[in-house]
Amino acid sequence: MTSDEHLAKAAGILASLGKLSFPDDYLAIVDGATIAGYHLGNALLHSHGVMPGTEHSNTPSKLDRPISALPEPIQRAFQAFAELEKLRSDYVRSASVYDEQLASAVWRHLETMQRACRE
Amino acid sequence: MKISEHLTKAEAFERAIAKLDPSGDGALYAVFLMRAGTNRINAALHALGITTDGAATPAKIGDLNHTYKPDLNTPVPDPLRAAFKHLAFIEDLRPDYVRGLKPVDDGMVAACKTAYTGIRSATDAILARHRS
Numbered sequence: 001m002t003s004d005e006h007l008a009k010a011a012g013i014l015a016s017l018g019k020l021s022f023p024d025d026y027l028a029i030v031d032g033a034t035i036a037g038y039h040l041g042n043a044l045l046h047s048h049g050v051m052p053g054t055e056h057s058n059t060p061s062k063l064d065r066p067i068s069a070l071p072e073p074i075q076r077a078f079q080a081f082a083e084l085e086k087l088r089s090d091y092v093r094s095a096s097v098y099d100e101q102l103a104s105a106v107w108r109h110l111e112t113m114q115r116a117c118r119e
Numbered sequence: 120m121k122i123s124e125h126l127t128k129a130e131a132f133e134r135a136i137a138k139l140d141p142s143g144d145g146a147l148y149a150v151f152l153m154r155a156g157t158n159r160i161n162a163a164l165h166a167l168g169i170t171t172d173g174a175a176t177p178a179k180i181g182d183l184n185h186t187y188k189p190d191l192n193t194p195v196p197d198p199l200r201a202a203f204k205h206l207a208f209i210e211d212l213r214p215d216y217v218r219g220l221k222p223v224d225d226g227m228v229a230a231c232k233t234a235y236t237g238i239r240s241a242t243d244a245i246l247a248r249h250r251s
Binding site: 001009013020024025026027028031032035038056092093094095 | 120132139146
């Protein structure tokens with residue numbers, strides 16, 4: 001997939017997430033945010049020449065290099081993506097209760113990734 | 120996780136699914152079905168004593184993230200064999216429909232509903248026996 005195709009897919013997923021709300025849907029929003037992060041992250045990897053459109057990276061923990069080895073302009077976005085991945089591990093894949101700071105954290109990390117895609 | 124925690128998570132994902140358009144929101148529809156189904160199967164595996172609801176031990180693994188991960192280390196129990204196939208069907212949607220660009224059409228929505236109904240049917244029966 002091209003960078004533009006990933007961005008379009010991310011936009012669709014973010015629109016879907018707009019149908020859900022904290023706190024009732026916190027598990028689904030955290031999970032869906034990681035999927036949006038997948039597409040935003042791969043758009044950045046393609047647009048910055050880290051990976052061709054024929055290759056993809058699922059999540060930061062499966063990336064073939066540390067975040068510090070990525071091009072500087074996308075490092076913050078990938079740190080945000082790593083935070084989303086950690087939230088998925090902590091909340092979706094573990095016993096969890098809603099924390100009212102979760103909503104702002106999720107949207108902040110997504111915004112960091114989206115900003116990198118716009119720059 | 121405890122059985123009750125898996126069921127709470129499954130129900131939360133099911134409520135979220137009900138707010139989505141299965142076709143228009145196809146990527147999240149598929150992922151959330153997978154999460155709900157995985158939690159129901161984990162609850163059933165705990166009820167059958169196949170997996171532990173605590174930390175993994177050399178003899179028993181803990182929660183599955185997917186049908187294939189971590190390795191169950193034992194054959195899938197007969198009462199869950201169909202449910203595993205249904206969940207694997209949903210998991211296999213990810214390359215095309217979640218990570219890829221393929222739109223979820225009405226036929227795929229129907230197939231997903233059939234698969235999830237199959238998961239519910241098998242796991243509900245196990246959990247009902249476990250409670251009685």
